Amino acid sequence: MAVQKFVLDDSFDETAYTLIGIHCRLEDYRLAYLLNKCLGVALKRRASDLDYSNSQAKYSIYQWEDEKQLITWSLVSNICKIEAIQSRKFESLFDTQEKIIKTFHLLPEYKTVNFLLKIESEFSSSKTKYILDNILKIPQIATAYSIDSSILKSKDNLIFN
Template sequence: MALHKLLVDDFYDASYSLLAIHCRLEDYRLAYLLNKHLGLNLKRKAQDLDYKYFASSYAIYEWENETQYTTWNLVANICKKEEDALQSTGSLFSQQNKVLKTYNLLPEFKNVDYLVKVSNETLLFNEKHTLNKIQKIPQVITAYSIDVTKIKSKDNLIFN
């Protein structure tokens, strides 16, 4: 009797686009500029994304466009946290040294500041037009599309 083996990865269908934004603004300023230039209505979610047992948290903004069946997410890719340094000084009096640690939502894209995830069930999203509008924002350094099939940490992009 023949065995049939089904691989789950064969059925994976990315129904979203992922855009990378390099920008030194705070997350709320970028959300405002995206709302203004793209005609969106991004609002900060009540809770940030928490990963690795609350070691890192990322600001997330969301807007559901019900007329076009599209969900827009703006999420920070970088989380900087100040932690205690685990260091033995060998002295009688201990000094509390602090270390600034950097965590990334997508570790393979460490230089990307923000990610825009556009989930669209009808696949009528014009990615090039949106990228052109984002790149015309003076405060944005650059923006480009990320190939979703080459991302190793896809699970970090599940926001529900």
């Protein structure tokens, strides 16, 4: 009896998406509103934030599914700050606990990026440039650029389902 062996390509592992890094000081809801207005999308806050079990970090996420073109747009915060209480190890007269702020990043390779816009569809370079040009027209955004997802070490963090 012959043994059949099926080999699957690595292309099934990755879905095609465009990733854009955005630098700005806006709140997440304000940026979602400006992107909706500028790009003609309808980003809405998901009922639950992204919560990774390996850390205490929760990241806000806004999504829109374009059913006509079968494209999912996701705006997610790259930075999560959590206030924690740290106790001192030595004993003294003024023994207190101090509050510290821990910072977590969704993509640690891009610590300076405030928000990530993930578009689950493979666009041509001209369409990506058109989207970037429209994003850069928003005066509150310092800069935005395309991120090459093939070189990311933490690309598993970009799976939002």
